Amino acid sequence: MDTSLHSLENLFLQLGLDNDTAAMDEFIKQHKLEADQPIEQAEFWTASQRGFIQECLSEDSDWAEVVDQLNVLLHE
Numbered sequence: 001m002d003t004s005l006h007s008l009e010n011l012f013l014q015l016g017l018d019n020d021t022a023a024m025d026e027f028i029k030q031h032k033l034e035a036d037q038p039i040e041q042a043e044f045w046t047a048s049q050r051g052f053i054q055e056c057l058s059e060d061s062d063w064a065e066v067v068d069q070l071n072v073l074l075h076e
Contacts, residue, residue: 011066015049028073039071 012019017027031044040053056063 006062006066008066008069011063011070014063015052016046028070031074032076033071033074035075039067039074042074 008024009019012024012027017023031042033039033042040050040057042050045053052063053067055061056067
């Protein structure tokens with residue numbers, strides 16, 4: 001699977017979020033999730049962001065690995 005275009009930076013862009021390093025670090029710092037909270041159920045997503053994340057995970061799309069990476073970061 002080619003994930004060269006599916007980086008964390010590009011995921012942030014896809015979600016309509018700032019994707020420079022400082023902005024991504026700040027987003028992750030401010031949006032920590034409880035251990036049992038699925039990423040797609042986080043209250044801070046817009047409906048379209050939530051839908052994109054759910055679609056990525058349910059269809060195991062090319063973005064799923066990067067969504068999983070973000071999930072880990074939000075749960076640290």
